[in-house]
Amino acid sequence: MLKKTALALLVAALMLFAVGCSSEPAVTPEPEPTPGEATGLDGEAILNAKCGSCHSIDQVLAQQYDAVGWAAVIDDMITRGADLTDDEAAALAEYLSLR
């Protein structure tokens, strides 16, 4: 009797599992963005073009931030007079944080 109940439970569990699996749509995870992919812009070229007029590029490269930190620094530089579009700022933050 006990054996039968256990078997019935096992079968029920397996059926639930199978139903659960088959009703789930196949989820394909979005691939992680690779450097430069989000905007298609060259962060290094932007750095050399836009960030060397007030201080040296080396002074920029001496700093280490993550992407969020760089975005904040770049925003700060824009308020000081650096001339970047939103896409250029994003590509540069990505480049500087991943180098």
Ligand code: HEC
């Ligand atoms: C209009 C002039 C100007 C331009 C263009 C400029 N900066 Fe700056 N930057 C400054 C000044 C002024 C300071 C010094 C700020 C201070 O001492 O608080 C500075 C300091 C920095 C620092 C060191 C301070 C910190 O917060 O880590 C970094 C890093 C930096 N800039 C990055 C950049 C980047 C990246 C760019 C290109 C997007 C850029 N800068 C373009 C004026 C500029």
